[in-house]
Every structure is written in C-alpha cells, then in structure tokens.
Amino acid sequence: MRYQSTRGNSPQQSFLEILLGGLAPDGGLYLPTEYPQVTTAQLDSWRGLPYADLAYEVLSLYCTDIPENDLRALLRKTYTAEVYCNGRPQDNAQDITPLHWLGEEQGTRIGLLSLSNGPTLAFKDMAMQFLGNLFEYALKQTGQKLNILGATSGDTGSAAEYAIRGKEGIKVFMLSPRGKMSAFQAAQMYSLQDPNIFNLAVDGVFDDCQDIVKAVSNDHAFKLKSEIGTVNSINWGRVVAQVVYYFQGYLLATKTSTEKVSFTVPSGNFGNICAGHIARMMGLPIAHLVAATNENDVLDEFFRTGVYRARKSAETLHTSSPSMDISKASNFERFVYDLLSQDGKATAEMFKQVDAVGGFDISKEAIFKDIGKYGFQSGRSSHQNRIETIQDIDQRYGVMIDTHTADGVKVARDHLQAGIPMIVLETALPIKFEETIELALGRPAECPAAFKDIKSKPQRVENIAADVMQVKAFITAHLT
Numbered sequence: 442m443r444y445q446s447t448r449g450n451s452p453q454q455s456f457l458e459i460l461l462g463g464l465a466p467d468g469g470l471y472l473p474t475e476y477p478q479v480t481t482a483q484l485d486s487w488r489g490l491p492y493a494d495l496a497y498e499v500l501s502l503y504c505t506d507i508p509e510n511d512l513r514a515l516l517r518k519t520y521t522a523e524v525y526c527n528g529r530p531q532d533n534a535q536d537i538t539p540l541h542w543l544g545e546e547q548g549t550r551i552g553l554l555s556l557s558n559g560p561t562l563a564f565k566d567m568a569m570q571f572l573g574n575l576f577e578y579a580l581k582q583t584g585q586k587l588n589i590l591g592a593t594s595g596d597t598g599s600a601a602e603y604a605i606r607g608k609e610g611i612k613v614f615m616l617s618p619r620g621k622m623s624a625f626q627a628a629q630m631y632s633l634q635d636p637n638i639f640n641l642a643v644d645g646v647f648d649d650c651q652d653i654v655k656a657v658s659n660d661h662a663f664k665l666k667s668e669i670g671t672v673n674s675i676n677w678g679r680v681v682a683q684v685v686y687y688f689q690g691y692l693l694a695t696k697t698s699t700e701k702v703s704f705t706v707p708s709g710n711f712g713n714i715c716a717g718h719i720a721r722m723m724g725l726p727i728a729h730l731v732a733a734t735n736e737n738d739v740l741d742e743f744f745r746t747g748v749y750r751a752r753k754s755a756e757t758l759h760t761s762s763p764s765m766d767i768s769k770a771s772n773f774e775r776f777v778y779d780l781l782s783q784d785g786k787a788t789a790e791m792f793k794q795v796d797a798v799g800g801f802d803i804s805k806e807a808i809f810k811d812i813g814k815y816g817f818q819s820g821r822s823s824h825q826n827r828i829e830t831i832q833d834i835d836q837r838y839g840v841m842i843d844t845h846t847a848d849g850v851k852v853a854r855d856h857l858q859a860g861i862p863m864i865v866l867e868t869a870l871p872i873k874f875e876e877t878i879e880l881a882l883g884r885p886a887e888c889p890a891a892f893k894d895i896k897s898k899p900q901r902v903e904n905i906a907a908d909v910m911q912v913k914a915f916i917t918a919h920l921t
C-alpha cells in the first residue's frame with residue numbers, strides 16, 4: 442500500500458516510511474492511494490474474532506510493509522484485556538471495546554462503545570498503545586532515534602506519554618494549553634517524572650499548540666536534524682488504528698453484515714470521526730456518521746451550511762468538554778480531499794485559503810450537494826445540554842458518562858432513525874472531568890485505584906510562550 446499527500450506534491454511512500462514522519466513534506470496529510478474494500482463475506486468471517494486478530498485483518502490491508510507475523514505479534518501484545526481494563530474491570534473486557542446498549546429510544550437501540558478502558562482512561566489509548574509498540578519496532582529496524590512533538594487538549598498527551606515512557610530511543614515533547622485542561626488531565630501528564638518525557642504548558646489554546654507542531658514539522662531541516670515525529674492524529678498511524686473499533690462496534694451491534702448501523706462521534710480535531718469515514722469508505726455498512734461538537738462548533742457549522750470558518754484562538758471557548766475545545770480540525774483536510782475526488786491541487790488551494798482568510802465556502806458548489814453520500818450529519822451541544830444529558834443517562838440507565846460522551850449522546854438523540862441502531866463513541870471516563878460530574882450529579886465519579894492520589898503528586902512542567910522558536914530551542918537543548 443502506498444500513501445499520498447492530501448496536497449498532491451509529495452512523493453508516495455510506504456506505511457513505515459510515513460509512520461515516523463507525521464506531516465507530508467508539502468504540509469499535507471497522508472492517505473492511502475486507495476481504500477481497500479471489505480466484502481460482506483469477509484466481514485462475516487471476522488465475527489467473533491478477538492480484537493487483536495480483527496485489528497490484524499483491518500491493519501494488514503494498510504501496513505503492507507510489516508511482515509505478517511510481526512504485525513500480528515505487535516497487535517496481540519497491544520490489545521489485551523489486562524491493558525484495557527484499567528478504568529472498569531468488566532465481564533466482557535475481552536472485547537477490548539465492549540458495546541453497552543443503553544436501551545431503546547424512538548424505535549431504535551442506542552448504545553455506548555467503551556473506548557476508555559486503557560491506561561489513561563480516554564479513547565486515545567486505543568491507537569496510542571499500538572503506536573508506542575510500533576515505534577519501538579520500527580526504530581529497532583533502522584537504529585534511528587525519535588523525538589515526538591505533540592499537542593494536546595488533555596487526552597492525547599497523557600495517552601502518548603504513558604505509551605512511550607521508559608522506551609529506548611524515544612523522547613516526548615508535549616505542548617498543552619496552560620490552564621485549559623481539567624486538574625485530573627493536567628496531573629496525569631505533569632506528574633510523570635520519566636527522563637524521556639517533557640511537558641510544556643503553552644500560553645494559548647490547543648490550536649496554538651497544534652500550529653507549533655505543524656510549523657516545526659514544516660521546517661524540514663530542523664525536523665530531519667532533530668528526528669522529529671508526531672503522535673497527533675495528523676499521523677496516519679493514529680487514524681488507521683482507530684478504524685478498527687468501528688469494525689468491532691459494528692460486529693458487536695449486528696448479527697448479519699448487511700445490517701446498517703450509525704455512529705455518533707464527539708468531535709474536535711476530526712480524527713476519530715475521520716477513522717469512521719475511512720471504515721465507511723472501505724465498505725463497512727454505516728448509515729450515518731454524526732459529528733457532535735461542543736460550543737466550539739466549526740464542524741457542525743460546516744456540515745449544516747457548507748461554510749468552513751476556523752475560529753481564532755481568542756474566539757475558542759473554554760468549555761466543560763475541554764478536550765474538544767478545538768477550532769481548526771486537522772483531519773478535516775483528509776475528508777475534504779476525498780470530497781474533492783482526491784485532487785491534491787484543489788485541496789492545497791482550499792487549505793491555503795484557510796491560512797490566508799480563515800476558511801472557505803462551498804455552500805453553492807455541487808460538491809456540497811453531494812456531501813450526503815458520505816453519510817455525515819452533525820449537531821452541537823452546550824454546557825446545559827451536557828449537564829442534563831449526564832443527569833438523564835444516570836437516572837434512566839444508571840450509567841455515568843463523561844462530558845464529551847454526553848455531547849455525543851445529546852446529538853445522537855437528535856439523529857435517531859427508527860430501525861438503525863445508534864452507537865455513541867464513549868471517549869473518556871467521567872473521573873477526568875470530575876468537577877462537572879459533581880456539578881451534574883452531586884456525587885463524585887469513580888476513580889480507578891491507579892489514579893487515587895494523582896493530583897497530590899509532584900508535577901514537572903515548563904511554562905512556555907506560544908512561540909515556535911522557543912519550542913525549537915527547548916527541544917534542541919534537551920536532545921542529548
């Protein structure tokens with residue numbers, strides 16, 4: 442399988458070649474030259490497979506330069522019930538991403554796909570644990586070192602750091618928006634004392650952190666000299682590993698592979714739902730992919746109106762689902778590339794416009810009229826909506842959900858279709874946003890034993906301005 446850039450001006454490369462690099466040299470994002478197609482018979486034959494083996498079936502279509510036995514071994518090492526039971530040991534832990542039906546609403550079943558049982562209690566662990574093992578494997582083959590530069594709004598950071606702490610030859614430099622994450626999220630990252638982990642608290646919002654990562658990646662000389670790699674969903678490895686749980690969710694929800702299912706995805710950087718889009722492009726029978734945003738509703742606005750209007754940092758709101766406080770959704774470019782029939786030149790033009798004037802408007806163009814064929818729908822949730830949804834799901838079903846999942850449930854309920862099951866992706870555990878849970882329910886969220894005293898541990902973090910030069914200087918000073 443070869444990979445090409447969404448901006449059409451980088452040489453095609455193999456999976457392992459793009460894995461360590463992140464952004465393509467022309468500033469675009471990598472996508473496969475074609476989406477492998479999965480037949481109904483293939484899907485049926487995957488029913489009942491252990492998660493690691495299902496992951497092998499899906500990922501072997503993409504990671505064609507990793508020998509079969511190595512890929513299978515990496516996946517079996519990654520996807521174990523021991524690694525994915527940190528939050529809530531449960532009966533069906535062997536499913537890795539168990540599906541919990543909540544009940545029947547408006548003539549259809551609604552359920553939660555549990556993606557947050559990994560070491561840091563958010564869905565990011567699903568891909569990041571695999572990437573940690575894969576980086577180690579790839580570096581052993583080449584003898585290279587890797588310095589990861591990442592941006593986080595709270596969950597990617599800790600998932601990457603827990604996956605990579607203590608690994609030989611890899612350092613992590615993680616940019617986080619100072620004061621914008623929950624106290625629990627900050628403590629998860631900043632309490633790590635491993636010498637290969639560096640936390641930088643940036644004076645800005647997540648988008649400022651993400652812009653710095655992209656600017657550093659676009660300085661090709663610095664990137665090469667400093668062996669910079671990425672773990673954000675701009676890295677194809679992250680997205681493709683997330684494709685697997687759409688297959689798992691579908692197979693757990695259905696009895697035959699002709700049935701349709703819809704997914705609602707709490708969305709910010711468009712990485713998670715982009716993985717759903719790819720699963721659908723591969724032939725997974727997904728009726729709708731519903732993007733649920735919080736008050737930072739750039740994506741909802743686009744799907745409703747055809748106008749993509751990235752917000753400036755000062756316009757990005759600090760909400761009670763803070764991991765989705767994102768106004769420039771990186772992976773949206775991957776979808777736009779497909780929407781433009783994989784025309785790299787046209788995609789580059791659109792995103793040049795985003796940099797120059799902050800967005801684009803396709804509301805009057807034929808491609809916007811065609812958007813329905815990709816199955817996307819969208820909606821937005823507010824602080825009041827999420828409080829009411831957390832209360833309602835607790836009262837009605839006895840299930841406590843986090844604030845991001847609550848945004849998902851709220852928007853899912855606005856898009857139920859009789860007879861088509863709706864799966865909401867559960868993206869984090871409630872303890873990560875305990876202040877809002879207390880506010881909604883008047884009682885504390887359950888805290889896994891491993892994190893009981895997390896907030897009282899000493900923290901190691903450096904404050905830094907939202908300045909590319911300062912970040913480069915920090916990295917350079919900590920490379921040896």
Ligand SMILES: Cc1ncc(COP(=O)(O)O)c(C=O)c1O
Nearest residue numbers: 596708709710711712713764868
């Ligand atoms: C808990 C949680 N929910 C939802 C999201 C949004 O996911 P994405 O950025 O892939 O759209 C994030 C961050 O990415 C998150 O951390």
Ligand SMILES: N[C@@H](CCOP(=O)(O)O)C(=O)O
Nearest residue numbers: 593594595596597673674710
């Ligand atoms: N919500 C994320 C930020 C987006 O990260 P990505 O790695 O999925 O691109 C976070 O919690 O850090």
